[in-house]
Amino acid sequence: GRQPAKSIISQTPAAGERVRINTGVSLVIEAVSVVVPNVQGLPVEEARNVISRAQLGLGGHSEEITGTQPAQRVLRQSPPAGERVKLNTPVSLVIEAVSVVVPDLRNMNEATAVSRLSQNQLSRGRVDRQMTGQRPAGIVFHQMPEPGQRVKPGTQVSLVVEAESVVIPQITGMNQGQANNLLMQRRLRIGSVRQELRENAIEGAIIGQSPPAGQRVAPGTPVHFTIAISGCRTPNLLGMTRNSAMSALRPC
Numbered sequence: 001g002r003q004p005a006k007s008i009i010s011q012t013p014a015a016g017e018r019v020r021i022n023t024g025v026s027l028v029i030e031a032v033s034v035v036v037p038n039v040q041g042l043p044v045e046e047a048r049n050v051i052s053r054a055q056l057g058l059g060g061h062s063e064e065i066t067g068t069q070p071a072q073r074v075l076r077q078s079p080p081a082g083e084r085v086k087l088n089t090p091v092s093l094v095i096e097a098v099s100v101v102v103p104d105l106r107n108m109n110e111a112t113a114v115s116r117l118s119q120n121q122l123s124r125g126r127v128d129r130q131m132t133g134q135r136p137a138g139i140v141f142h143q144m145p146e147p148g149q150r151v152k153p154g155t156q157v158s159l160v161v162e163a164e165s166v167v168i169p170q171i172t173g174m175n176q177g178q179a180n181n182l183l184m185q186r187r188l189r190i191g192s193v194r195q196e197l198r199e200n201a202i203e204g205a206i207i208g209q210s211p212p213a214g215q216r217v218a219p220g221t222p223v224h225f226t227i228a229i230s231g232c233r234t235p236n237l238l239g240m241t242r243n244s245a246m247s248a249l250r251p252c
Contacts, residue, residue, distance in 0.1 A: 036091060038081030039074050044095050047074045051091045059090030063097035067150045071098040102157060104147035105140045110161050113140045117157055125156030129163035133216050137164040168223060170213035175204050176227060183223055191222030201228035 010028040013019055037054050039047035048058055059078075069075055076094040079085055100121050105113040114124050125144075135141060142160035145151055166186050171179040180190055191210075198207060208226035211217060 032087050033084045034087060036077075036079045036081055036083045036085055036089075039077055039091075039093070040081070041069065042074050044072050044074060044093065047077075047093060055087050056085070057088045057090035059092035061093040061095055063095050065097045065099045065150050065152070067099070069096040071096055098153060099150045100153050100155075102143075102145045102147055102149045102151060102155075105143050105157070105159065106147070107135075108140050109138045110140060110159065113143075113159060121153040122151070123154060123156050125158035127159045127161055129161050131163045131165040131216050131218070133165060133167075135162045137162050164219060165216045166219050166221075168209075168211050168213050168215045168217060168221075171209050171223070171225060172206050172213075174206050176206065176225075179206055179225060187219040188217075189220055189222040191224035193224070194226050195229050196226050198228040198230065201230050203228065203230040 008028070012026045013023070034055050036056065037050050039050050042050065044061070051058060064075060066075060073096050074093050075096055078092045079089065102122065103116050103120050105116060108116065110127070117124055132141070139162045140159050141162060144158045145155070166188060168188070169182055169186055171182060174182070176193065183190055196207065201207060205228050206225045207228045210224045211221070
């Protein structure tokens with residue numbers, strides 16, 4: 001760019017050099033060139049017009065989400081502004097994509113969260129349900145993408161929602177009828193019932209349960225329990241008379 005276009009800027013052999021007659025002389029000529037204009041920050045259509053008026057070509061373009069420029073404005077260009085290039089050199093652009101901000105859906109119920117997504121041009125993605133017992137059932141407590149992240153319209157947002165749950169009550173020590181009533185009140189099912197011979201136990205009392213009391217489970221979960229059958233240990237009758245053996249067996 002230091003010489004007028006099409007003027008000779010160098011030669012080989014150099015001037016003043018002695019050579020044979022008819023020796024060829026190679027020339028380097030200043031090409032017709034233009035300076036790349038600065039189109040950063042311009043709306044994409046305006047940037048393309050500026051590039052065309054500068055006698056440059058329109059290269060490809062890509063989009064990025066940065067949140068630093070309004071949508072459809074130029075973030076970067078290549079070649080950079082101020083560089084001297086040949087006529088019709090293509091100029092490639094990186095453009096700010098259309099985007100929306102992900103809202104904070106935590107502590108909303110599921111229906112409200114889905115409505116908020118629709119209002120923000122987003123859609124509901126996968127919904128997982130987990131039991132923590134730290135909030136009412138149906139409340140959102142985690143989301144992905146996270147709140148404040150900028151994404152393309154229509155992006156799916158996955159939710160983790162508090163699942164409906166109940167706490168297993170303590171039924172050991174109750175009889176089967178009491179346990180049945182309590183489990184029904186807590187929206188739990190009666191599971192398997194087995195009997196176990198237990199010395200010095202109250203006949204019909206529940207002596208074991210599964211799941212254990214205090215565990216949080218889904219409604220309708222079966223609760224299995226064990227009922228005691230009272231009994232005693234068989235005494236050692238060896239060496240006794242018949243009458244003595246009968247007396248020893250009487251407590252059982």
